[in-house]
Amino acid sequence: MQTHIFKLIVSFIIVLTFNSFQSANAQTDNDKFIVVLDAGHGGKDPGKHTKTGLNEKDIALKVVLGIGKILEKDNDIKVVYTRKTDVFVDLFKRGKIANDANADLFVSIHCNAHNSQASGSETYVLGLHRNKTNFDVAKAENEVIFLEDNHEENYSGYDPNSPESFIGLSLMQEEFLDQSIELASLIQKDFTNKLKRKNRGVKQAGFIVLHQTVMPSVLIETGFVTNSKEGKYLNSKKGQSELSKSISNAILTFKKKLDDNVGKLVVEETIVDTISTDDNTIKNTVFKIQIAASSKALEPKAYNFKGLKEVSREKSGKLYKYYYGYTSDYNKAQKLQIQAKNKGYKDAYIVAYKEGKQIKLSEALKTEDK
Structure with missing residues (x-):
């Protein structure tokens, strides 16, 4: 009987310890750096595709899963996915997922296409189109809203074919623009220096999926599926693995820069007797x-x-x-x-x-x- 009671007490202590451990972990999760990874397109929306069978939705998903696998090894990072399988997700829901997660970063992965043998990678932040090329890229990505139910209601009559529709898009993201540009620059730098990819630069355009988020956000066009050489690279395990690692490196570098700044103030927090000699100076x-x-x-x-x-x-x-x-x-x-x-x-x-x-x-x- 005493042995039985002893076992019950031990079991009770183990349960309490386990619950306390879970509670501590839950508290720790609140302090984690949250990265939302968005694989473009999916399901009924293949995105850019070729006659040889390359689909943007498949490449984007494999790269995203690769990024997530790397980032999840860092105990200070929590990864949230807008999709982990071949499903269709509305653009406005992708942003909502990031906002509901109270994310620190939103990274959307895509592939480009052109009627020529254009090649190279480029990373976008939200903003007005600087030229017709940027407008065409954003227009192509945004037209997916026509596949969504009730898109007129969800996007308030927004028209992807009209440049005027983009006029107010960048206002909400304005306070995060510098950080978005910083991350985009790190991504392009890693692509260029480590993978020797053609650098098409950091650009601004009115992507709806970026407009929906309230955090530093970027959209990466990893390359052109329509380029014969680059398309094979994007569709290969080697290419997808290299892209995942490169993007992860940039995210980790960005996080480190933020971490290095925690606790630092621009103004010295000291109290002095008198700062001014004006009549309304109050001592101490x-x-x-x-x-x-x-x-x-x-x-x-x-x-x-x-x-x-x-x-x-x-x-x-x-x-x-x-x-x-x-x-x-x-x-x-x-x-x-x-x-x-x-x-x-x-x-x-x-x-x-x-x-x-x-x-x-x-x-x-x-x-x-x-």
Whole structure:
């Protein structure tokens, strides 16, 4: 009987330990770098294809699965797929998958095609078309919406054949543009330097699938299935493996650059007795303008904050708070608040710190009245 009770107690301890371990893992997952991998086309939509039997949907899926296999070896990364099999996924759903996952990156894999022997790789970020070629590439990828049910409702009358339809596409992604370009550049650099691929550059165009996301996002045209030599390479295990490894390397390099920046502030966080000699200077108190709060650890640089300089970042619980400016002069703080609002941060407000701790603004001003 005692042996039986002892076994029950041991079993109970094991269960508790296992549950605690699972709980710890779940908490760790929340802090992981989330990458959404999107294999273009699929199912009833073959994408670019040739008479010899090359299908963009198949090549894109194999490259994506290869990227995922590499990235999943990193314990700090969580990979989410928009599809892992040969199924059709609406464009707007692909973006929703990324947004719902609270992703840090969105990477969409495609293949190109042309009526000539054009070759090489190019990586796109969201933006207006700089020329007809970019428009044609985006148009070809976007026309898949006609295969979707209720596309008129889902895309509000959007017409892939009209350049005017792209005018507002880049606005939502504007704050992530620099990071998207950074990742795109790393991808093209790896393709060129390590795989000796023809570099067609980093370009901007109005891809709907990029427009649907709210994170740094790129669309990679890995090569031309219509080029006799390149098509064979894209369809080979060797080619797909090399492309997967190259893209993974670029993603890991991008992540490392972000990791190296965590915890660094542009403005030195120290309290000084007096910063200004104006009448509204308050001793031992600092004012800053809170402009944003997010679960994302954005680099506190001007290109991420609509040109505002002197941006600092602090972590509060699971959120990162972003502040503009640093002064002991309340008059100057009010001017900084106006500057932030003029840049588009309409809800920007003044926060006060005394001896390194945040206090109510009214308390800071009362201190001055004494």
